[in-house]
Amino acid sequence: MSEWFPNVQGLWSEFITAFQQTCIMLVWSGSISFLGGLILGIALVITAPKGLCENRTVHQILGFVVNLFRSIPFIILLTWVMPVTRLIMGTAINLEGAIVPLIFGTIPFFSRQVESALSSVPYGLIEAARAMGDSNWQVIFRVYLKESIAPLARAVTITLVSLLGLTAMAGAVGSGGLGDFAIRYGHDRNMQDITWLVVISIVILVCIIEVASQIIIRRHTYE
């Protein structure tokens, strides 16, 4: 063990901390982005041409905002949202400081994924729901969301993994986390064993996410 992983022993407790930090970032910014992205994605879909509340202007504005935020390199976004972060979290550094920019970085991405997932719901089902007198809200919850659980699960998976990638960059504001740990020790100090340790643990995280999503997808695929 210590032969193959010479540096691990000394850094074990830091590794554990990093792991926890990653989990915290994932959970917090993941769940908030989930909500935000879902709302934004739904808004994109229903305001689209032929959508439930077709509205060209709103659709284009939303689309532009999403594109704008997706266009800002994450490192720059990290600094740009600092004032907002401070306002919300009291500080712009540490874990707390990382969550806001992570959310800003993830919501636009996830909303596009949601848009894509919801677009796969057959139009006939929307029509059926409307014919049965469903309100737009009901169509959203009872048809759009319910019928696209499988593609949504895929979207969540892709987004979580991308978020994991962003957390590595959030190290810039001192959030810690696995990615940052790997960069600082494994990469910058060339401790290959640390890099491997981190990559393996991220792979495990990713595989857990993937397996969970596969289960959901299989349960919600009907054909």
Add this chain to the structure above:
Amino acid sequence: MSEWFPNVQGLWSEFITAFQQTCIMLVWSGSISFLGGLILGIALVITAPKGLCENRTVHQILGFVVNLFRSIPFIILLTWVMPVTRLIMGTAINLEGAIVPLIFGTIPFFSRQVESALSSVPYGLIEAARAMGDSNWQVIFRVYLKESIAPLARAVTITLVSLLGLTAMAGAVGSGGLGDFAIRYGHDRNMQDITWLVVISIVILVCIIEVASQIIIRRHTYE
């Protein structure tokens, strides 16, 4: 102009270069990743349970490889693939050096998107094609790909924008590009006008991509 953008004039030619570099990275790694991701995505779909060439082992191995590569923080990936890059491109730095890691970073991402897009093709169509005696290849090209042009266009858009984000990090190996330009001048040197210039030009790029994909999507949405 020079009042609002005091630094732009002096850096205009570098900005142009950075823009070109970004375009080159986008085009090259984009198109290669497109092919690679498409192939990998198709492989994921057809080897999945109930797929055309159902094969649990291959599916899981492919899935794992994709997860593995998605799990490596991009900065680390950049260094890790350097030997491969040198083998292929002769050098591991500059634009040439960036393209290989960008491809490695993008293919797994895009392949998941492709998997998701192809999964939206109704099973009945696959069945119909098989009943008409189509070979697996034909089913892939004539049904899976043809019937999922709209979701594939969405996937390509999302991937291109993510790739644009990665190119900002590829600056680590001296690739240049808009993102790196913005970080070097706008962020590190606190030249806000440069950051804005870059963000605006990336937004324009993103919007062009988005509009093109919207056109394709609208043309290929049938309901």
Add this chain to the structure above:
Amino acid sequence: GCSSKTDSSQNTADVKSDEGSEQSTIKLGVTGAIYEDIWQPAKDKLADDGINLKFVQFSDFSTPNNALNSGDIDLNAFQHEIYLNTEKESQGYEIEPIGYTFIIPLNIYSSKYKSLEELPENAVIAIPDDLTNGGRALKVLDEAGLIELDENADFSPTVKDIKSSDKNIQIKELKANTLPSALPDVDAAVITGNFALDYGLKTEEAIYKDQSLDQPEYWCLIAARSEDLKDPDKKAAYEEVVEAFQQPETEDVFNNDFGGYFIAEGWNE
């Protein structure tokens, strides 16, 4: 021969090295836009001598050495000796310094307090999270009497090497280029001079000024591949580069454009 001195030599950007023996390109790896400014006088001078100095920008500290060792670039100039040695040791690179460039002071800044004494108990002080500057920042803190480092620590100490601190100082490691933006979130920060400069922090505002500018281990240097140095032609060319940098015009740039944040050191060694 002579004809190449007309148009093409003026255009320094894209001249290829195979255009006669007098015209050669030297690729210099650097990490940040600022280097292009401070190297500009040297670049001009070298151009007159038929050497095209080409900058390769890296945004990460570990790639320039990797690229140099493998021959992707000819020289790099971004690190100090401690970092170079660590890298050589861990990666087995065969590269060595051929001349010093400058040192950037690491001063302590604060947006909340006017002096070190005002720093409260449990004060949070941010330092750069990279190896190059992080260790040096700790030494600056040690020097300032805020912490005490283990004497047995490496030349590049880490947070673990802090033995004690008067005020139970909390160290926060952030990416060097985000430190100025994060200053409001901490009690104080050790900020690399170039970033301090660009974010409008003046030397005078520092609550503590870096005193260790005379330690050669922290002087930034120009590095070359050991193998290249065995080739007399190359060695001569590289020495010309060092010489071109170590000229008064460069110092003018330091003083005029960078308000004393770059200090020429070791030019005579």
Add this chain to the structure above:
Amino acid sequence: MIELQNISKTFSTKSGDVRALQNVSLQIEDRDIFGIIGFSGAGKSTLVRCINQLEKPDQGKVLINGQNILSLKNRELRKARKKIGMIFQSFNLMPSRTIAQNVAYPLKGSQLSAQEKEERVKSMLQLVELEDKADARPHQLSGGQKQRAAIARALVSHPDILLCDEATSALDPITTRGILKLLRKVNEELGITLVIITHQMEVVKEICRHAAIMENGICIESGETFDIFSSPKHEVTRRFLNTATNLQKIDELIEENAELTKLSDDEILVRLTFTNKETTQPLLYELTKRFDCCVNIAFADIEYVQGSPIGGSVVILKGDPEALEKSLKFLEESSIRVEVLSHV
């Protein structure tokens, strides 16, 4: 009452405009069972989709109980729709829900208690004989089972109006009968107005009180089913009704010069069709009795609808020329349509 006034609808496509509905006007009384028949592509589905506003007509008004549904606010429209059930031609069941959940779908937000809802769903499933598929998903059902689930879903909320777009096309005839009985029952007991698009003439005959025939986006004929069946005004209508009897088959046989149509000298082939409600005399008996004319039935399709015969027969009359002549004359006087198809 549902009133469609001058409804027009045109679809623009790349290869030109498709005028799916052209100035269609219809009145459907409360508690009526109204059939819509017509060629494939005639615009039947589009017309019915205008009633619940799934399709916005380019022109015209849709009045339901005097209220123009086209001018309703969203909220009111939703309320109106809750009172209009619909069975889609393509079923449109929700793939993610079980059959029971699909059937329960329209009950969301109703006043019923959870238990009442459950019971309602259960009884609906029983009515369409799908109790054993309650927990299956739509993709596990056969075509006809899906259709029955769609029927159950449309009926479960006891709507005032039920729009059926080929609601029995995927069902076997026995199940169809059952469903028709069910529809008639809900019509009679709950007073639901039924609008039924169908290709099955039996269905129209069986349950529709009124009917309309469409061709190329135009409503070419409408009225009481009996009137339409007994005396169709339009050529297309006639062709449709003919498919429901076998009396037209003889034409084909004649064309093919089949055995049956090879007559001897003293025979003629005659098609007799009832045209009004009054004919109840035993006609063929009279022929034999009065004129000693031998009657052999080749095809017959006679049915008593509300006490009157409808349909007719193709018969071979045999006898001496005089008897035949008299027979024909007698038949013509009995307000029966007589067509002499062939004689030597």
Add this chain to the structure above:
Amino acid sequence: MIELQNISKTFSTKSGDVRALQNVSLQIEDRDIFGIIGFSGAGKSTLVRCINQLEKPDQGKVLINGQNILSLKNRELRKARKKIGMIFQSFNLMPSRTIAQNVAYPLKGSQLSAQEKEERVKSMLQLVELEDKADARPHQLSGGQKQRAAIARALVSHPDILLCDEATSALDPITTRGILKLLRKVNEELGITLVIITHQMEVVKEICRHAAIMENGICIESGETFDIFSSPKHEVTRRFLNTATNLQKIDELIEENAELTKLSDDEILVRLTFTNKETTQPLLYELTKRFDCCVNIAFADIEYVQGSPIGGSVVILKGDPEALEKSLKFLEESSIRVEVLSHV
């Protein structure tokens, strides 16, 4: 020849196993037109899908021209499938292709030149009367138009075998006739074997030479269509056939105690059904002539199939008791099934 030997298929679902096919054996001759009828959910679609291997049976063999299709390599299976056309119950047209492209789909890789293909597609579209929809996409078509496009697609490659899963269910009766004519034509001229699942008894009567009846995954009866229609062995079969005639309606009327069934003293209500091919005498004429019995037809559904009458009638016989008795006796001797439904 298609031979299905002891095919079984069970679907496992959460709420238990569904035994969709149980030991079904069938033989379908080359160039035959074979009808499959049965209740919704009886397993008809599943059975037909076993023929081209879209469904893998759990047990049994599918032999096509003696070759077990279940043991074919992928490549051979594809080749075999190219010779088997299929019309799906749910059409399965490709949404991204125009109708012409959909129809041209199976021609990919065939020996035909581009021009020949185009002509073939064009002529198929003409046959199903969709020339004007050539450039439309499936979602722009009405239900029946989609079905016709699916028919054109299945026929365009001139397969050896055509599997039709309710190929005319969404079509109006006139178009259905046209399609049936077309199917009979391809059967006769191109020698295509047709396997037709249908709920429309007219379709079976019209074109099927052989038929099978399914119930609950079991094939309960099969044989020549005429035999099945004239003398159904199984109760379910009988019920199915009854739906195709109106002779059973009288039972309902009797139940309801309708006007028609209120007989006077000298009347009896009788149902007469032809049971074999030989009966060609003018029976009713004889009754009147011989026994002076007045015959009034209440319902009739008589058809000549291959020169023999099939179907029957419900008649009211009127006369003195003796005449009635003799009449009944006479009828019974004429190998006609006689059921006295009611007399006072």
